[in-house]
Amino acid sequence: MSKPDIKQSYPEHPSLAAVSIAFLKVSLYGIGGGGGLVWARRITVDQQRWISEQDFADIVSLCQFMPGPNIVGIAVCVGTRLRGAIGAVAAVSGFLLIPWTIGFIVGVLCLQHAQNPVLQHILGGISAAAAGLLVATGLRMMLPHRGSPAAVIFASLGFLLMALAKLPLLIVLIGLAPLSIAAAGFQIARAR
Amino acid sequence: MSDPSILAALTARLALLSSISFGGFPTVLPDVRHFVVVAHGWVTDQEFTNYFALAQSIPGPNMILMMSFVGWKVWGLPGALASAVATFGPPCTIYFASYSLWDRFRDARWQETVRRGLVPVTIGLVIASGTVMARAADVDWQAAAVTIAAATLMLSTRLNPLWMLLAGGTLGGLGLL
Numbered sequence: 372m373s374k375p376d377i378k379q380s381y382p383e384h385p386s387l388a389a390v391s392i393a394f395l396k397v398s399l400y401g402i403g404g405g406g407g408l409v410w411a412r413r414i415t416v417d418q419q420r421w422i423s424e425q426d427f428a429d430i431v432s433l434c435q436f437m438p439g440p441n442i443v444g445i446a447v448c449v450g451t452r453l454r455g456a457i458g459a460v461a462a463v464s465g466f467l468l469i470p471w472t473i474g475f476i477v478g479v480l481c482l483q484h485a486q487n488p489v490l491q492h493i494l495g496g497i498s499a500a501a502a503g504l505l506v507a508t509g510l511r512m513m514l515p516h517r518g519s520p521a522a523v524i525f526a527s528l529g530f531l532l533m534a535l536a537k538l539p540l541l542i543v544l545i546g547l548a549p550l551s552i553a554a555a556g557f558q559i560a561r562a563r
Numbered sequence: 564m565s566d567p568s569i570l571a572a573l574t575a576r577l578a579l580l581s582s583i584s585f586g587g588f589p590t591v592l593p594d595v596r597h598f599v600v601v602a603h604g605w606v607t608d609q610e611f612t613n614y615f616a617l618a619q620s621i622p623g624p625n626m627i628l629m630m631s632f633v634g635w636k637v638w639g640l641p642g643a644l645a646s647a648v649a650t651f652g653p654p655c656t657i658y659f660a661s662y663s664l665w666d667r668f669r670d671a672r673w674q675e676t677v678r679r680g681l682v683p684v685t686i687g688l689v690i691a692s693g694t695v696m697a698r699a700a701d702v703d704w705q706a707a708a709v710t711i712a713a714a715t716l717m718l719s720t721r722l723n724p725l726w727m728l729l730a731g732g733t734l735g736g737l738g739l740l
Contacts, residue, residue: 400725402622408689409724429678432685433665438584439654440626447658452666459659463651470623471647475631478617482632489736494620496735499706500727502697503713509690510718513683522683529687534694541585543688552680559676 384453385421391465393419394446398470406501407442409508415449422452428512435544442466521558525551570638570645573599577630577649582657588626588650595633605637627651706740 385393393414401407408431415421422430430452434444443463450462516522525547532543576598580591592615599606606614611633618629627650634646668674693714701707713727734740 398624399622400728402620402728406622413724425678425682428682428685430662431689432678432681433662434658435587435685435688436585437654437658437661438582439658440588440624440651443624443627443651443655444658447655448662451659451662456659459655463655467624467627467647467651471627471631474618474621474623474628475635475643478621478628478632479635481617482613492738492740493732493736495700495702495706496709496731496733496740497728498620498696498700498731499709499735499740500713500731502693502700503710503715504717504724504727505693505696506690506710507693507714507717509686509693510714512686512689516683516686519683522679524683525680526683526687526690529684530691530694531687533688533691539590540587540688540692541590544684547684548681551684552677555679556676559679 384458385419387454387457387461389419390450390453390458391461393421394450394462394465395469397442397446398466401442402497402501406505408445409501409504411442411445411449412508412512422449424512424515426452431512435540519558521551521554525554565638569605570642572603573605573634573637573642574645574649577634577646578653581650582653584654595630599633599637606633610636624651703740705734709734709740 394411396414397407397410400410412427416424416427427449430445430448431441433448434441437444443466446462446466447459450459452458454461513522513526516526529543529547532538532547533540538546577595580594580598581588584591596608596611600608600611614629614632618625618632621628627647630646630650631643634642634644636642638645665674697707697710701710709731713724713731716722716727717724731740
């Protein structure tokens, strides 16, 4: 239905294998909650230049509103954007098939052994670095919007309500989105 | 544990929960725990916690892996596969349908307004998840320094972030964190 439009807007669409391999990397490199986002942005926006910073931010917003693992949603949406439905299948298969198989086997083996302290320390160090990467990815995404006071205010409010007030993500989203959209509407109307 | 109705019940419940997991799968973890630990006793509380910690530290689709461990415990390999599919299948369909709809109105004026409003809030939430993760991971000042160094390097250099993960893991393994 909307597939021809997608292809028209991105004439040099990548091969299905390239899309699949890109999300295989996103999956294998992304450790811990939110880790995949760091790599999805780095690979699709910075390295391959398949989609713009704005398109990526759009997709992340949309995925936050939908049920399910957000990073799988990013794979579905980027795949669809690049190659339509078949692109979504390629992205999700790349993301899931090999990493799931490896992770499942490793996991079942680990569960049979007691918690190894050295392993725990290694994982702790990786998590600390991964947290820094996620913060940096958010700041990178903010760069194009730093000139807009409303954007800075609503980004800060979202940050404060979730990080400091510790409200659930969905509550923050439902509370702030209408206000932020209204502010954007006002800004656009005034600019015309 | 070989009763097929158990497999069907687990799969159906996971498919239902994944379809309503607005805000990400972790939001329905308490419901999953209630179903498999409290209501049915298929998994112990300790096992459930172990699955979570393990899934968080393995690269890859962590929530899908965690549900696969639950499925593995309840019904072996078929249970693991069915649980994985029930966790990602329904959301994938929903993501595809909503993105196709969103993409069709790409040039509509209202979408420009919605986009400009939503994106900053989303970005604030991404930065917040990073700091929430940091609070859990940064057990001492050395770990906090690793977090800050990783963020700074990623912002100011083109260095591959894998090096920062490797450095964090090495420092941790040497007992320096």
